[in-house]
Amino acid sequence: MKRFITASLAGLGTLMASAVALAEQPHEWGIGLQAARSPIKVEMEHFHTELLWIISAIVLLVMGLLAYVMVRFRAGRNPVPSKVTHNTLLEICWTGIPVLILVVIAIPSLKLLYLQDKQPDADMTIKVTGHQWYWSYEYADAAAGGGDADFGFDSYLIPDNEIDPAKGQIRLLSVDNEVIIPADTKVRFVITGADVIHSWAIPSLGIKMDAVPGRLNEAWTYVPAKYIGETFYGQCSEICGINHGFMPIAVRAVSREDYAKWLEQAKTKFASAAPSEAPGIGAVAQLAP
Numbered sequence: 001m002k003r004f005i006t007a008s009l010a011g012l013g014t015l016m017a018s019a020v021a022l023a024e025q026p027h028e029w030g031i032g033l034q035a036a037r038s039p040i041k042v043e044m045e046h047f048h049t050e051l052l053w054i055i056s057a058i059v060l061l062v063m064g065l066l067a068y069v070m071v072r073f074r075a076g077r078n079p080v081p082s083k084v085t086h087n088t089l090l091e092i093c094w095t096g097i098p099v100l101i102l103v104v105i106a107i108p109s110l111k112l113l114y115l116q117d118k119q120p121d122a123d124m125t126i127k128v129t130g131h132q133w134y135w136s137y138e139y140a141d142a143a144a145g146g147g148d149a150d151f152g153f154d155s156y157l158i159p160d161n162e163i164d165p166a167k168g169q170i171r172l173l174s175v176d177n178e179v180i181i182p183a184d185t186k187v188r189f190v191i192t193g194a195d196v197i198h199s200w201a202i203p204s205l206g207i208k209m210d211a212v213p214g215r216l217n218e219a220w221t222y223v224p225a226k227y228i229g230e231t232f233y234g235q236c237s238e239i240c241g242i243n244h245g246f247m248p249i250a251v252r253a254v255s256r257e258d259y260a261k262w263l264e265q266a267k268t269k270f271a272s273a274a275p276s277e278a279p280g281i282g283a284v285a286q287l288a289p
């Protein structure tokens with residue numbers, strides 16, 4: 001028993017340590033939501049907690065009623081059952097109250113959906129394209145606050161045998177080219193697919209948006225300055241083929257100054273490496289009679 005407690009405490013210690021160090025990525029034994037790093041995710045957490053209270057209250061009420069009925073109206077205690085089948089007031093209540101609960105849930109839910117949906121005054125836009133099996137990113141009006149910087153790059157998983165934990169790289173989550181965004185900036189993402197449907201999802205930013213060929217979906221984020229230097233990890237969240245599990249997403253927030261510096265380097269570094277054409281669409285066109 002003593003050993004068990006010691007082991008549990010040690011486990012808890014590691015768990016808490018890892019929860020601090022790895023807040024913006026999945027970690028072992030994690031059961032809660034990933035730590036919020038954007039205003040949308042903060043709202044999502046609130047909504048989640050609110051729903052949890054409502055659900056718990058309903059479960060307790062129904063369980064209590066069932067227990068009461070089973071004890072109070074069992075055959076031994078209630079040998080002659082009542083023949084009543086209708087009760088107008090009761091029926092109005094058990095229809096009306098659930099409707100009210102649904103309305104109470106629907107209002108914040110819709111507010112949150114519209115908050116996520118569009119960001120009309122975004123400072124910059126990044127186009128995200130899902131491919132089998134990697135992501136490509138295009139910085140169109142990438143200079144925050146105006147300016148022009150047209151370039152793009154592909155972002156691939158770092159294979160297991162090249163992962164370097166000393167550099168903070170994480171198996172199945174780290175990529176060769178991270179998406180760099182400035183903190184304290186409204187960043188709009190327009191998301192599409194080149195071949196099949198993928199989904200661009202980053203739990204800590206509260207983003208999960210389908211990448212559908214022939215369609216531009218939208219998402220946005222705003223990372224407060226206190227999270228500068230953090231990397232937010234995500235994975236493709238729509239089964240898209242054999243390597244669906246091997247096209248992770250890594251977004252890093254940097255200061256506006258560092259972003260400007262990175263932008264200068266990136267413009268030359270990625271100038272020659274234009275993002276790949278959509279191979280899926282080309283292949284289909286060739287197959288057509």
Ligand SMILES: [Cu+2]
Pocket residue numbers: 130131197198199236237238239240244247
């Ligand atoms: Cu995918």
